[in-house]
């Protein structure tokens with residue numbers, strides 16, 4: 001079972017698209033803390049984001065135009081976003 005990891009730091013990241021607080025995360029195929037340039041998907045607006053990780057600080061940024069094209073063509077991300085949208089529509 002995947003473990004949800006709370007991010008404990010002074011500067012809790014917010015989604016740069018919808019400003020939702022991103023205070024925890026879970027991996028799709030791992031339980032490790034996010035690394036720099038790992039991909040994230042905002043649980044609120046389902047935007048694809050990129051982790052910016054420095055020492056003990058987590059943040060996220062909007063992908064560049066080139067990164068976004070790659071992410072939009074990634075089958076796993078498309079599948080995960082479809083599942084998230086389906087779950088959201090059931091609430």
Ligand SMILES: [Zn+2]
Pocket residue numbers: 015016017018019020042043044045046047
């Ligand atoms: Zn968002």
